[in-house]
Amino acid sequence: MIQTKVTNLIGNTPLLELPVAAPNVRFLLKIEKNNPGGSMKDRMARSMVLAAIKEGRLCEGGTIVESSSGNTGIGLAIVAAELGLRFIAVVDHHAAPDKLAVMRAMGAELRFVDGEYAEDEVAVVERQRLAAELGANIPGAIFMNQSDNPANPAGYQGFVDELIAQTGGEVNAFCGCTGTGGSLSGIARGLKKFNPAIRTVGVEPKGSIVFGQPGHAYYQSGTGTPKGDEVGKVLDYDVIDIGTQVGDAEAFETARYVAQNCGLLVGGSTGGAIYAALEHIHAGKIGGTVVCTVADGGEKYLHTVFDEKWLAARDLLNTGVWRQLAQWMPLARPYAAHPELIEDVA
Template sequence: MIAAERGYTFTAVVDNHAAPDKLRGMKALGTELVYVVDDGTEELATAAREELAEDMARGQDNTVFTEQHNNLANGVGYFPVAHELHEALDGDIGVLIGAVGTGGALCGTGRELTKLMSGFTVIGVEPKGSIAFGGPAHDYYQSGTGTPEGATIGALVDFDLIDEGVKVGDIEAFATCRAVARTGLLIGGSAGGVVHEALTRLSDLPPGTTMVALVNDGGEKYMDTVFNDEWMSERNLLSPDTEREVDELLTKLRRNR
């Protein structure tokens, strides 16, 4: 979007793991899409994408590889979020929870908050199958988050800042998206993982504790995937029982307001 506004030529190196709606949206804005793997497979090819993007930019005049996993501007861009949260909540934040992909959103917000206040807990959420917080590596369908096997954990992931790292499976993350949508809000898959973890922790928080869950992904880009029953069923991700469990957590939350 910024490239279109400023007249830059923008190329995105992508794979078929990305939601089709995301790819169509970028193309509509004038982006050239370069597929690192163009055989129709849904493999998450983070390392290959970054390697190709770096190779494409190397030696080219007026060409920049943004390298979001190691670009400090990624985290700095979230400093205003920290100030907004601090002001809106009068510095009363007990827990900050968010997805960990590049680490920019959670660690950028959390790092700046430490300059404004102390005594809060930072919880990072990644998909099951991601390797940032250890555990076995395997494929996952949540996009825009996590670190797949073979990829390097970016410099922006600040393990000294993150007090606890947890994993949420695709079924739970996507069931949360679908349940939350029925309340009138569309959130994306990675956000579903964050909200699911936040909802399950609410009852364990000390009374009066404020938890802030960072929702960095809207659901409008997932009509063909998370919100498509056929797509979900083909991948054994559709779980009405899990959706009902999330519905119950949301109902409990509303009652306790």
């Protein structure tokens, strides 16, 4: 079908099955990096903007303001460009440079927060403050406030509907990153409405405070809630069965393992979600058909997550993670095991 709007390309993302060394388990990745902005955040960006227009809070020629580490900003930039709206993204040094470049390319205006912050420190509190200030002071502007905006989780109903259709309703567990909690809560709520027995796993970086652990700095981008910030109102703990944490090294090494063994580039936070899913599968905490989101692609992290010099300088290389993953998910296979490749070439 030929589409006439880029936002019509959002959704209908495919599933990819990866092998796991666990009996009676099917491990599926939903490839949300295939959305036009390269992440699952396109879904909620569209949802928030359309809700604001419908409610009369955003008018023709108006201005969208949002604090973002990158993916939400890219999604909002797409919608703003399509609807002729101005978009101001409030960002900090923690955002991947490639994400900032994409936002600029789509016409977004970037406002960096002031202050001195460590490299692994997220300035989300100051970002939120500045975004709220701009939204209040610019005529015709609205601060989207994804952390507290109910249109954030509501934007993921399409994800749920797709997943149920793609699997024939055979979903036993879902594992996803926990940032504002909008995607995890929206998806978990929808899945449990379909089948209350589905187990849901929320994954945050070590150092995030979402699940009550002590806060400290971390490198994973666009996920978790840093120390000093408040957990967003969109997060619904009632639909999350397991809250777990993954360290930066485990997350990044998993992303690199998947890239080098199956040819799929995933972002660092997705590496963390995959690691957590495999860990819980092999601990017997989840099983059957387990689905994990590829929240975004690794193309935005080539100079960080996939750069060994960058990782080594920050003590984030860990070959032990690869050995563990090789036991959990033996992806590398002999060429002879793929006769279909020879047939395709022929």
